[in-house]
Amino acid sequence: MSGMDDALTTVTLKVNRFTPRPERDRGARGGSPFAKKSGSPFGGSSSRNRRPHGKQWVQEYTLRVRPEDTVLDCLLTVKRTVDPTLAFRYSCGHGMCGSDAVSINGTPTLLCTATVADWAVRPNPLAQADDEGFRHTGDADDAAANAHEDDSGLGVIELAPLPGFPVQRDLIADIDPMLDQIRKLKPYLQADGVLATTSEGKVDVFEYLQNPQQLAKYEMLTNCIACGVCEGSCPVFAGGDAFIGPAALIAASRFVNDSRDTATASRLDAIDTADGVAACQSVRACSRQCPRGIDVGEEMWQIVARVKER
Template sequence: MEISLSVSRSTPKRHFEEFTIPLQKGMTVLDALIYAKENLDHSIAMRYSCRMAVCGSCGMKVNGRPMLACYTQISELKSNRIKVEPLDNCAIIRDLVTDFAEFFSHHKSVHPYLIRNDVKEQDNPVKEFLQKPEEVEKYLQYSYCIKCGLCYSACPTVAADKEFPGPQALAQAYRYIADSRDEGIQKRIDVIDTAHGIARCHFAGTCSSVCPKGIDPAQGIQLLRRYTLSLKR
């Protein structure tokens, strides 16, 4: 059995190129792309590394929906025609490779690390910092983020406003604000509670529905909004 793989190419101008790929059991979209690159056209540009949904490199639009190519089996798409495109909301470098500079700058801007007032204790701890399981549950899922950019690509507000931090950065802000060890709330609130900040989210929820790691950024953002509105942590 064969499938038709339609790949978005960026040179000389954006167009689609069709490849016929022999289908194998358990084949992922990334496997199909690698087959095309190895056997049919060496010039296809794509980014991938771990092939097991850990590194977050192979994010792309598969049949119109942001997905990790390595984490998407062809059989689950229920179609013999597969169309792969670069992620939305990012500048295209070439073919399926997009520029994540903007995405990472938003991520960095929310101070994605623990901030403590007692810096000495943080650098040279003399005792454990104990957390109850329910305290861990508040932020645990957000710490699973692999920064693949699928949520950023799916967010309609990011499409309309470049200065909006996006679901990934806001969910990371919530991850650290919800952490009982953190004391940098005000520092992050100053970054996200701006004219182009958290109030721009209108709870489309696409970020949560496309996340390959089961993270719920939309929920984190709403909880963060609750904090900015009522200071309830």
């Protein structure tokens, strides 16, 4: 038991919290006739990055943890033993559902795959300011030695809701705008409805069989769990501009690359708009933290090239 206690250390969670203010019933007054309206079918800042109205504050929780614990483990401990009012979302807890995407230290990722050891940040002892706001300019070795003596644990982890989406409460973001964009692109197999037949007039049961090369073209894209990490990382989407977003384009690319789908032309037409592939700036930030290993930036480049080359 003592050995287990020795393995524990401390970490401080700095959680950006938010409690929404009840919306007022504006009756029949409606909105302002001078309000800017977005003509994009994929939405823009008016539908996604609305300024939340309510109480906002940062709350700190210091816990005894193991370095290999996940940030989700820490939040569950807070919820169960410290503060039951803390709100966050999760489901499977194993990186398969994508429901627990948040911003950790400014980077969109999943709570259940982020370990404390990987994300805790130690304060820089040379950047500490005194009460009057001035940084001490003592010897660097002395400062480092003092920091070692005053070991305060693994450090600090800052948590915030997923960027680019309206905040519902604390760490819970409303990802419905992303799911609506995916639905608009009809994320399901579309065939012509005509059954192939053999020379004997029987139904050809091998009509939709694929060879390994055909399967490989889209198989990786089926791993997308629509967590929103790529969209929260995208400076165009998270910045509030009208943009279909990388998640929807990945869903479209999955069927464009499927040899069994017969709606390629209409799919490419749907994303060949100013707010579709044309809005992508090829920053490739969407690839950095994909929990399913999809090179989102490369797939975005491929679908953009496909649209331009047709």
